[in-house]
Structures are given as C-alpha cells and as structure tokens.
Amino acid sequence: MSGMTVDRRRFCRGLAALAGLLIGFFAVLAGPAAPASAHAALANSDPANGTIVPDAPNKITLNFTESVQLLNGKIQVLAPDGSRADQGEPVAEGGTVTIPLRSGGGRGTYLVSYRVISADSHPVGGSITFSVGAASATPAATIDDETVDPVVRALIPVGKYLGYAGLVLLVGPVLVLALLWPHRLSRRGPGRLVWLGLGLVAFSTLVAIWLQAPYSTGSGLFDVRVGDLRDVLGSTFGAIMLVRLGVICAAALLLRPLLRGTGNDSKTDLALLGVLGVAALATWPLTGHPTASPVAGVSVVVDAIHLAAMAVWLGGLVMLVGFLLRQADERELGAILPIWSRWAATAVAALIVAGVVQALIEVSSLDGLFFTTYGRLILVKVGLAAVVLVMAYFSRRLVRSKAAEAEPKGLRRVVWAELAVTAVVLGVTSALVQIPPARSAEASQTAGVSTTVTKTLTDNKMALQIDVFPAAVGNNSIHLYAYTLDNKPLTVVEWTATAALTAKGIEPIEVPLLRITDFHAVGDIALPAAGEWTFKVTARTSDIDQSTLSTTVTIN
Structure with missing residues (x-):
C-alpha cells in the first residue's frame, strides 16, 4: 500500500513539474501583444495600393494568396470626406473579395479596411489606399482590422494542447483495451483515463468555438456576442467543430461496453469506433494549415x-x-x-x-x-x-x-x-x-x-505621373497621367513616349499609347534587358503647347 502511495506521489510530482514547464513554454510563446500573424496575405488589389486612378471605380477587388471567408461588418471603404463609399455586401470567391462601391465618388484618397478569415481559420487584416484624380488626406479607419486580444492569442494554443492530450488519452488506451488488455485485470483505471481523454477533447472543442469568435473579430475574451458565436458556427470552422462534437457523443455510447469489460463489445462496435476515430482525427487538419x-x-x-x-x-x-x-x-x-x-x-x-x-x-x-x-x-x-x-x-x-x-x-x-x-x-x-x-x-x-515604379515629373506647364509595371524584363504596362500645377486633370490632345537603354546600346523604342480619358493614357512595351531605362514622354495640350519630360526607371 505504501509503495502505491509513493508511486502516486511521484506521479503527481511529475505531472506538476510537467505542468509548470508547459505553462512557462506557453507564456514564452504568447509573448507581448502584437498584431495578428496572418496565414494568408493580400497579393494585390484593383485599384492597386497607393495608386492614383483618373475616375472613381464601381468596385474594389482584393486578391489574397489563399481562400478567405468574410466577417460580418469587417470590410469598409471610406471616401475622402470620411463617409462610407462601399455599397451592398462584399462577395468572396476563393481568394478574391469584391467590394461594390457607390457611383459618383469624389476626388481624393480612399481607405479600404478589411478583416477576413483565411482557409486555415486565422484572421487576416489590413488596409490599402488609392486616390481618385489626386491624393488627399487619408480618412481615419473606424474598424480595428489587425488586433488580436493577447489573452485570446495565449489561450488558443493551450486549448489545442488540451485537445492533443485528450487524443493521446483516448486513442491509445482504447486500442490497448480492445486488443491487448488481460481479462483478469480491472478496467476501472484505464476507463477513467479514456473518459478523461474524451472530456478533454470535448472541452477543447468547446473552448475552440468560443475563442474563435474574439479571435476572428479582434474583441476581448468576454466581449463575445451571440451573433459572433452564430457566425462562428455558420463558418467552415464551426461546422467541423460541430462534427467533432457529434463524433465524441457517438463514441461515448460505443465505448461503454468496452470500458466496463462486460464482453458485449462486438467487432461491429469496434469497427464503428475505428470509423469515428478516423472522422475525429480528420477534423484537426481540416481547420488548420x-x-x-x-x-x-x-x-x-x-x-x-x-x-x-x-x-x-x-x-x-x-x-x-x-x-x-x-x-x-x-x-x-x-x-x-x-x-x-x-x-x-x-x-x-x-x-x-x-x-x-x-x-x-x-x-x-x-x-x-x-x-x-x-x-x-x-x-x-x-x-x-x-x-x-x-x-x-x-x-x-x-x-x-x-x-x-x-x-x-x-x-x-x-x-x-x-x-x-x-x-x-x-x-x-x-x-x-x-x-x-x-x-x-x-x-x-x-x-x-507592389513592383510598380511611379515617377512624377514637372515643368512650368504641367505635372506628369508615369507608372511602369512590373518594372521587370519582359512585357510592361505604362500609365501616363497629366495634371495642372495645382493638381487638377489636364487635357492632353496627343501623347507620344519612348524608352531607351543607352548603356547597352538600345536605341529609343516607341511606346504605343492609347488615350483612355482626357488626361490618362496607357501602353504596353516589351523591355528586353535589365538596367536604367530612360523614358521620354511628350504631351501636347493644344495646337501650339506641349511638354517633353524624361526620367529613368530601374528595370530588374
């Protein structure tokens, strides 16, 4: 009896030491508060971040590196005067999010703020700006697009650890009891272990559902609203968590004969337990990387x-x-x-x-x-x-x-x-x-x-903005915008442009241009070599007035 007491004390001391080690480990991992680590990234947008477009678009497109899901009320577009420029609900298709805009948007800088959920259930937040006609002061954001509560961020890996521990105490012991356990030995102790494992998996699943709400929205641990939980349960993450809970309940019913050792555990029950085990295990990767x-x-x-x-x-x-x-x-x-x-x-x-x-x-x-x-x-x-x-x-x-x-x-x-x-x-x-x-x-x-190179050139008559994308060897797009010296659109009657790389003996190549609006022209040109290319642009604004401006652009 004394030997058993010593073993129990050693067991408890071992568990206490291990718990202390793990708490310290998670404390180090949690670290100080920091923005969320996105598992997807914004690849590009239309209009592109930081660009100036001649006319207000009727929609904005955000393209992410992975598929994303929308969060209710977490995407907005603010006009230069601070009013909402978006209209209707955004739509997500794979990694592309489309945001419809009100017609007739004014000139100035617009702010696009977003917070979505990546395919692996992590929030992705950020913002971009673009300007119509000319840049202005950036409106202040009214939603928090990047923050994750530090307590929530620290508790998520702890909850996942409990789930993994539950799997260990559930899967291995059930296999041993079913196939290796001597008939003469009591199953009471192992049975308690299995029930503990089942409980840990269920508890960690409920914790994951709860934490996903503030993790997604950026709110505090106890600031979760019923609508937030409803959104979680309606997402792919929530559906998979509900499947896991259902599997746990079904497994609990099938495990009772095995844990009691009544001899009523049939091969059919064991086969069903195996199927449920596979289904439960699949829920972890289906909500992760x-x-x-x-x-x-x-x-x-x-x-x-x-x-x-x-x-x-x-x-x-x-x-x-x-x-x-x-x-x-x-x-x-x-x-x-x-x-x-x-x-x-x-x-x-x-x-x-x-x-x-x-x-x-x-x-x-x-x-x-x-x-x-x-x-x-x-x-x-x-x-x-x-x-x-x-x-x-x-x-x-x-x-x-x-x-x-x-x-x-x-x-x-x-x-x-x-x-x-x-x-x-x-x-x-x-x-x-x-x-x-x-x-x-x-x-x-x-x-x-962005690999777009933007240069602004001026003389005593006009200001010229030239955008070169992607500024790399091969095909490049050229955008030209003409403005008055007080930053208003300037009508250009005729555009001409050339590109040359004199260091490598490449004479000026004419850029074919298409006049899109009164002050905006576009063109495409194939640049055969890397180096400091010289772009020369001539903009004729009347029968007698024109400006010729040049700049160098590094092509990689």
Missing part, C-alpha cells in the same frame, strides 16, 4: 496520419507506464510487450514519414527552415523527437531482451522519460498551428509589395 497548403488533399491525409500515429504511440506508453508494467504478471507482459513493440515501431515510422512530408510542404525552402519562426520550431521539434527516438530504441531493446518482463521498473523509467519529452513536443506542435507556415511567411513578405 493543411487546408491552405498547395496540395491540400495530401496535407490533410498526412496530418491525420501524423496525429493518429502520435495518439497510438503516446497513448500506448501511458497505458504501459500507468497500468500494465505495474499490474500485469511476467507471463502477460511476455505476450503483450512484443506486440506493443511492433505497434510502436510502426507508429514511429508513420510519424517520421508524415513529419518529413509535412515539413517539405509547409517549409518549402532552406531559408524558410532557418529564418522563420515556424522553421525554427520545426527544428526544435525534430531535436526533441530525436531524443524520444533514442529512448524508444532503448525501451525496444529492453523488450527484446526479455528483461522488462522480469524487472519492469527499468522500462517504466525509460517510458516516463519518453512521455516527459513528448509532452513538450506536443507543446511545440500546439504552437506551430498558430504560427504562419514558412511558405505563408515568405508569401506574406512578397505579397502585397
């Missing part, structure tokens, strides 16, 4: 396999160290341990293969591995996993040598060490799902960065 990867179908399957292998392996270790190595006799261990050893080897192999495939998809480059937060956490996870694999190797040697059957304490110590390190690995995994993958981080750095 895999859905937004370049090969979404592969990523979802690989991530589900990764989770399943983790749950089988760690859950089986919990059953070994918590029950079998203490309660089973030498004969029973001699039958159980070799089978478990093969299971563990298979699960570890699946973990390694799935992990490598995931890393290749999400990291995509060596720079992404070493110079992004996601990549560095992957390296930390790989290092910890290597430590666990070494421990698993020694435990497998113990099993093969039969020493564990006669003296299970040594094996129990190794398994405890495996569980301690893998608990930290789960913490790293919980953090990874909240951090933009390396591929998204790299896309965010380049997306939305």
Whole structure:
C-alpha cells in the first residue's frame, strides 16, 4: 500500500513539474501583444495600393494568396470626406473579395479596411489606399482590422494542447483495451483515463468555438456576442467543430461496453469506433494549415496520419507506464510487450514519414527552415523527437531482451522519460498551428509589395505621373497621367513616349499609347534587358503647347 502511495506521489510530482514547464513554454510563446500573424496575405488589389486612378471605380477587388471567408461588418471603404463609399455586401470567391462601391465618388484618397478569415481559420487584416484624380488626406479607419486580444492569442494554443492530450488519452488506451488488455485485470483505471481523454477533447472543442469568435473579430475574451458565436458556427470552422462534437457523443455510447469489460463489445462496435476515430482525427487538419497548403488533399491525409500515429504511440506508453508494467504478471507482459513493440515501431515510422512530408510542404525552402519562426520550431521539434527516438530504441531493446518482463521498473523509467519529452513536443506542435507556415511567411513578405515604379515629373506647364509595371524584363504596362500645377486633370490632345537603354546600346523604342480619358493614357512595351531605362514622354495640350519630360526607371 505504501509503495502505491509513493508511486502516486511521484506521479503527481511529475505531472506538476510537467505542468509548470508547459505553462512557462506557453507564456514564452504568447509573448507581448502584437498584431495578428496572418496565414494568408493580400497579393494585390484593383485599384492597386497607393495608386492614383483618373475616375472613381464601381468596385474594389482584393486578391489574397489563399481562400478567405468574410466577417460580418469587417470590410469598409471610406471616401475622402470620411463617409462610407462601399455599397451592398462584399462577395468572396476563393481568394478574391469584391467590394461594390457607390457611383459618383469624389476626388481624393480612399481607405479600404478589411478583416477576413483565411482557409486555415486565422484572421487576416489590413488596409490599402488609392486616390481618385489626386491624393488627399487619408480618412481615419473606424474598424480595428489587425488586433488580436493577447489573452485570446495565449489561450488558443493551450486549448489545442488540451485537445492533443485528450487524443493521446483516448486513442491509445482504447486500442490497448480492445486488443491487448488481460481479462483478469480491472478496467476501472484505464476507463477513467479514456473518459478523461474524451472530456478533454470535448472541452477543447468547446473552448475552440468560443475563442474563435474574439479571435476572428479582434474583441476581448468576454466581449463575445451571440451573433459572433452564430457566425462562428455558420463558418467552415464551426461546422467541423460541430462534427467533432457529434463524433465524441457517438463514441461515448460505443465505448461503454468496452470500458466496463462486460464482453458485449462486438467487432461491429469496434469497427464503428475505428470509423469515428478516423472522422475525429480528420477534423484537426481540416481547420488548420493543411487546408491552405498547395496540395491540400495530401496535407490533410498526412496530418491525420501524423496525429493518429502520435495518439497510438503516446497513448500506448501511458497505458504501459500507468497500468500494465505495474499490474500485469511476467507471463502477460511476455505476450503483450512484443506486440506493443511492433505497434510502436510502426507508429514511429508513420510519424517520421508524415513529419518529413509535412515539413517539405509547409517549409518549402532552406531559408524558410532557418529564418522563420515556424522553421525554427520545426527544428526544435525534430531535436526533441530525436531524443524520444533514442529512448524508444532503448525501451525496444529492453523488450527484446526479455528483461522488462522480469524487472519492469527499468522500462517504466525509460517510458516516463519518453512521455516527459513528448509532452513538450506536443507543446511545440500546439504552437506551430498558430504560427504562419514558412511558405505563408515568405508569401506574406512578397505579397502585397507592389513592383510598380511611379515617377512624377514637372515643368512650368504641367505635372506628369508615369507608372511602369512590373518594372521587370519582359512585357510592361505604362500609365501616363497629366495634371495642372495645382493638381487638377489636364487635357492632353496627343501623347507620344519612348524608352531607351543607352548603356547597352538600345536605341529609343516607341511606346504605343492609347488615350483612355482626357488626361490618362496607357501602353504596353516589351523591355528586353535589365538596367536604367530612360523614358521620354511628350504631351501636347493644344495646337501650339506641349511638354517633353524624361526620367529613368530601374528595370530588374
């Protein structure tokens, strides 16, 4: 009895130490308040950010690097006078959001603020400006498009960790009870473990639904409104969470005979539990990074396999160290341990293969591995996993040598060490799902960065704006705008333009121009080489008046 008390004290001390380690780990991850880390990025817009257009458009188009979903009331367009310029509801199709505008918009600078949900359930916020005719003071935004409450951001990985822990305490123990558990041993202890796992998965799912509301809208933890929860439940994220809750309820009914050990658990029930397990596991990748990867179908399957292998392996270790190595006799261990050893080897192999495939998809480059937060956490996870694999190797040697059957304490110590390190690995995994993958981080750095070169030229008669896009070797678009010196549109009767690269012996090439409005002309030209190109523009404003202006543009 005293030995059991000592074991319980050691168990409690171990759990307390592990809890402290994980709390510190999540505290470091949470860090100070900062803008949301978008997992999608605004690739471009029409009108483009910072540009000047001659006439007010009837719509604005935002193109994102991934599919997005709209949030109610989180997209607005403000006119130069601060009034709302958008009209009707915006529409999202894949990664394209279209915002209809009121007709007859005035001159000046417009502000477009947006906050949407990316395919992997993370908020994406920001703003762009464009001007009609001429720039003016930028109107002040009336919605918060980027903030995420720091408490909400810190609690999300904690909730995910509880869900992963629940999977471990559910999947592995159920498999052991169904296929390896000796009939003479009581199932009360393992049954409590399974119910705890089921409860943790259900609790983490409810927490995820609640946190998604303030995470999406940028509000506080307790500022959630009924409408916010309704929007979450009506989204793809909410639908998948409801599926997970339904699977949990169905599994609870099928688990009762197995956990009681009444002998009424049929093969049909076990098969149904397997189907439900697969369905439940799929809900994790369907609300995370895999859905937004370049090969979404592969990523979802690989991530589900990764989770399943983790749950089988760690859950089986919990059953070994918590029950079998203490309660089973030498004969029973001699039958159980070799089978478990093969299971563990298979699960570890699946973990390694799935992990490598995931890393290749999400990291995509060596720079992404070493110079992004996601990549560095992957390296930390790989290092910890290597430590666990070494421990698993020694435990497998113990099993093969039969020493564990006669003296299970040594094996129990190794398994405890495996569980301690893998608990930290789960913490790293919980953090990874909240951090933009390396591929998204790299896309965010380049997306939305306009390659348009804009130059403004003046003489004593006019001001000329020239836009060159994309300012790279190959086909380029040229936009020309003419203004008076007091920044009003100036009618141009005839436009001519040339481009030359004298440093490489390229003589002036005429740019074919099309007059779009009185003061705006466009043209296309193929630039064959990189360098400092000289653009010369002549704008004739009457039969006797004209201006010729030139500038250099760097073509990459």
